[in-house]
Amino acid sequence: MTRLGKWIGDHLILAIGLAVLFYMFLPIFVVILMSFNDPASKQSYSFDGFTWDNWANPCDEFGMCESVLLSIKIGLSATLGATILGTLMAFALVRHRFRGRAPANVFTFLPMASPEIVMGSSLLALFVSAGLSGQLGFWTILVAHIMFCLSFVVVTVKARLAGLDPRIEQAAMDLYANEWQTFWRVTFPLVFPGILSAALLAFSLSFDDFIITNLNAGQEVTFPMFVWGASLRGIPPQINVIGTIMFLLALTLVLVGELGARRRARR
Amino acid sequence: MTQPGDVQDPPQAAEGGSDLVLQGVTKRFGDFVAVDDLDLTVPQGAFFALLGPSGCGKTTTLRMVAGLEVPTVGTIHIGGQDISHLKPYKRPVNTVFQSYALFPHLTIFENVAFGLRRQKKSDVERQVDEMLELVELTPMASRKPGQLSGGQQQRVALARALINRPQVLLLDEPLGALDLKLRRQMQIELKRIQTEVGITFVHVTHDQEEAMTMADTVAVMNAGIIEQMGAPKELYEHPRTTFAANFLGQSNLVRGTVGGGDGSNVTIDAHGARLVCPRDRAPAGISEVWVGIRPEKVFLAGAGTETADGSNLMRGGVVTDVSFIGVSTQYLTRLPWGQELMIFEQNSGARESFRVGDPVDLHWLPEHTFLLDAAQDASAGVEIEGED
Numbered sequence: 001m002t003r004l005g006k007w008i009g010d011h012l013i014l015a016i017g018l019a020v021l022f023y024m025f026l027p028i029f030v031v032i033l034m035s036f037n038d039p040a041s042k043q044s045y046s047f048d049g050f051t052w053d054n055w056a057n058p059c060d061e062f063g064m065c066e067s068v069l070l071s072i073k074i075g076l077s078a079t080l081g082a083t084i085l086g087t088l089m090a091f092a093l094v095r096h097r098f099r100g101r102a103p104a105n106v107f108t109f110l111p112m113a114s115p116e117i118v119m120g121s122s123l124l125a126l127f128v129s130a131g132l133s134g135q136l137g138f139w140t141i142l143v144a145h146i147m148f149c150l151s152f153v154v155v156t157v158k159a160r161l162a163g164l165d166p167r168i169e170q171a172a173m174d175l176y177a178n179e180w181q182t183f184w185r186v187t188f189p190l191v192f193p194g195i196l197s198a199a200l201l202a203f204s205l206s207f208d209d210f211i212i213t214n215l216n217a218g219q220e221v222t223f224p225m226f227v228w229g230a231s232l233r234g235i236p237p238q239i240n241v242i243g244t245i246m247f248l249l250a251l252t253l254v255l256v257g258e259l260g261a262r263r264r265a266r267r
Numbered sequence: 268m269t270q271p272g273d274v275q276d277p278p279q280a281a282e283g284g285s286d287l288v289l290q291g292v293t294k295r296f297g298d299f300v301a302v303d304d305l306d307l308t309v310p311q312g313a314f315f316a317l318l319g320p321s322g323c324g325k326t327t328t329l330r331m332v333a334g335l336e337v338p339t340v341g342t343i344h345i346g347g348q349d350i351s352h353l354k355p356y357k358r359p360v361n362t363v364f365q366s367y368a369l370f371p372h373l374t375i376f377e378n379v380a381f382g383l384r385r386q387k388k389s390d391v392e393r394q395v396d397e398m399l400e401l402v403e404l405t406p407m408a409s410r411k412p413g414q415l416s417g418g419q420q421q422r423v424a425l426a427r428a429l430i431n432r433p434q435v436l437l438l439d440e441p442l443g444a445l446d447l448k449l450r451r452q453m454q455i456e457l458k459r460i461q462t463e464v465g466i467t468f469v470h471v472t473h474d475q476e477e478a479m480t481m482a483d484t485v486a487v488m489n490a491g492i493i494e495q496m497g498a499p500k501e502l503y504e505h506p507r508t509t510f511a512a513n514f515l516g517q518s519n520l521v522r523g524t525v526g527g528g529d530g531s532n533v534t535i536d537a538h539g540a541r542l543v544c545p546r547d548r549a550p551a552g553i554s555e556v557w558v559g560i561r562p563e564k565v566f567l568a569g570a571g572t573e574t575a576d577g578s579n580l581m582r583g584g585v586v587t588d589v590s591f592i593g594v595s596t597q598y599l600t601r602l603p604w605g606q607e608l609m610i611f612e613q614n615s616g617a618r619e620s621f622r623v624g625d626p627v628d629l630h631w632l633p634e635h636t637f638l639l640d641a642a643q644d645a646s647a648g649v650e651i652e653g654e655d
C-alpha cells in the first residue's frame with residue numbers, strides 16, 4: 001500500500017511537472033513550428049507546408065525588419081538609461097539615510113503597480129500638453145520606456161544591494177582602498193549580477209511593450225506594434241522567425257550565464 | 268570607574284612613539300550609549316587585550332579606532348596625530364573583522380594581497396605566499412572564501428590584515444572559530460609577529476586564558492566602560508570591582524564591615540569572623556565592603572584544626588559539594604550564614620581531602636584578601652556556565 005502510494009506520489013509529481021512544462025512551452029513550440037510554415041493564404045493559421053523561405057528572407061515582409069531594428073534600438077537605449085539611473089537610485093535608497101527615504105521607496109514601486117493603459121495615456125496627455133504632439137516618435141517612446149523600466153531596475157538592484165554586507169566594503173576601506181577603488185573593486189563586482197539581471201529585465205520589458213508605446217509612438221512602428229497591425233490582416237510567418245530568434249537568443253544567454261556560474265563555482 | 272593609573276606605564280608619546288591614545292571617547296547610537304567616556308592609552312608595541320561580555324562595546328571601540336565609526340565625543344590619536352576624523356584608508360590601522368568580511372568574489376590569494384596592492388607595494392607575490400604559509404593556507408590560495416571552513420576563513424582574515432604590518436592591528440576575536448590546537452599555534456605565531464615587528468595589537472577576545480597569556484595589558488570592559496585595566500597578574504590578584512573579580516576568574520565575596528586597623532592593615536568583621544587585609548588592597552574611606560578571596564587561595568581544614576597565626580579564618584563550614592577535576596578538587600562549602608563559598612585545592616597529595624557533609628574551617632593569607640565596595644553588585648560579571 002505504502003509502496004503503491006509512493007509509486008503514485010513519485011510518478012504523479014513527475015507527470016504533473018511534465019504537464020506544466022508542456023503547458024508553458026506549447027506556445028513556443030508553435031512559434032518555432034510556424035516559422036517554417038508555408039501558408040496557403042494570408043489568413044491561414046494552420047500549418048500548410050514546410051519551407052525554408054521565411055528563414056532565408058525574413059525581411060521580405062514589408063516593414064517588419066525596420067520595426068525590429070527600431071525595437072532593438074529603443075530597447076538598448078532604454079536599458080542603458082534605466083539601468084544607470086535605477087542603479088544609482090537603488091544605491092541611494094539602500095545606502096543613504098535621507099529625509100523622505102521611505103516615501104521615495106514607495107514611489108519607486110508605484111509605476112509597477114499602476115495599469116499600463118493609464119500610464120500610457122497620461123504620458124500622452126503630458127507630451128501633448130508640453131507641445132510635443134508633432135514630435136511623438138523615437139524620443140517619446142524612449143522616455144516612456146525608461147520610465148516604466150526604472151522601477152524594475154531599482155527593485156532588482158536594491159535586492160542585491162541589501163544582501164551585501166556593508167562590512168565587506170568597510171574591510172576594503174580598512175585595507176587602503178579609497179571610495180573609488182572600493183566601489184570598482186568590491187561593491188560593483190558584487191552587485192553586478194543584480195545589475196545584469198536588471199538590464200536583461202529592462203530590455204525584455206522594453207522590447208515587448210505595446211500599450212504605452214502605441215500611445216506615444218506617433219508615426220513610428222515598433223515590433224509589437226507591427227505584429228498587432230499585421231495580425232489584423234493575418235500573421236505573416238516571418239514574425240515567427242523573429243520570435244524563434246528571440247527565444248534562441250534568450251536561451252543562449254541563460255546557458256552561457258549558467259555555464260559561467262558553474263565554472264566560477266568550480267574554481 | 269576607569270582607572271588610568273592601572274596601566275603599567277603609559278609613557279605619553281614623547282617623541283617618535285606611536286602610542287594609541289583614546290581620550291574621552293563616547294559613542295552613542297540614538298539614546299543608547301555603546302561606549303562611555305573611554306580613556307585609554309596603548310603604548311606602541313604593546314599587546315593590549317580587551318575582555319568583556321557580549322555587547323559591552325568592544326567591537327564599537329575597535330571600529331572607532333579603525334575609522335569605521337565616528338566617535339560622538341572624544342578624540343583618538345596615534346603617535347600624537349589626531350586621527351579621529353581621518354578616513355579609514357588613511358589610518359595606519361588594519362582590522363581583523365569579527366565577521367571576517369572577506370571579499371567573496373576574490374580568491375584567497377587576492378584577498379590577502381588586497382592591502383598591498385592598494386598601497387602599490389612591490390613584491391606582493393612573495394609576501395602573500397609567505398603569509399599564506401604562515402596561516403597554513405597555501406593549498407587554498409586559488410579558492411574563493413565561500414569554499415573554506417569557518418576557521419580557514421578566519422585565518423584568511425588574519426592574514427589579510429597582518430600582511431600590511433600596520434602600526435596598530437585591531438583583532439576582533441580573531442581566533443574564536445579555531446580548534447584548541449590551531450588556536451594555541453596561532454596565539455604563538457601572533458605573539459611572535461607582534462614582538463618581532465613591533466606592531467601594537469589591540470586584541471578582543473572571550474578567552475580569558477588567551478588574554479592573560481598573550482597580553483601585556485588586559486582591560487576588562489563592561490557596559491561601555493573599562494572597569495579595570497592592568498597587567499594580567501595585577502588584574503587577577505587585585506580586582507578593583509566586583510565585575511572584574513567575577514569576570515576574570517572566580518571570586519568569593521563575603522559581606523563585612525571595616526572595623527579599624529593599623530598603618531598597613533585593616534581589620535574587617537565578616538559574619539563574626541575577624542579578618543585582616545593589607546591597607547593597599549582596600550578601597551579608602553569605605554566601611555561596608557565585600558571581602559574577596561580567590562577560590563584557589565583558600566585552604567580547607569577539618570573543623571577546629573589549629574591554623575597558622577595571622578591567617579584569616581572562618582569557622583563552621585560544611586562541605587556541600589565535591590568535584591574532582593584532575594589537577595585540583597573543587598569544594599563548595601556552606602557557611603553558617605548560608606552562603607556557599609568555592610575552594611580549589613591542588614591535588615598535590617599533601618592536602619587532606621574531604622567529603623560532602625564534613626565540617627570544615629576555611630583559612631587563607633591576609634595578603635590574598637581584597638576588599639571591594641559593598642555598594643557594588645556581588646554577582647556582577649558572574650559567567651553562567653556554558654555561555655560566553
Ligand SMILES: Nc1ncnc2c1ncn2[C@@H]1O[C@H](COP(=O)(O)OP(=O)(O)OP(=O)(O)O)[C@@H](O)[C@H]1O
Nearest residue numbers: 296299301319320321322323324325326327328365
Ligand atoms: N550600528 C549600531 N546601531 C545601534 N546599536 C549598535 C550598533 N552597533 C552596535 N550597537 C550596540 O552597541 C553595543 C555594543 O556593541 P558591540 O558590537 O561593540 O559589542 P561587543 O562588545 O563587540 O559584543 P560581542 O562580544 O558580542 O561582539 C551593543 O549593545 C549593540 O547592540
Ligand SMILES: [Mg+2]
Nearest residue numbers: 325326365439
Ligand atoms: Mg564584537
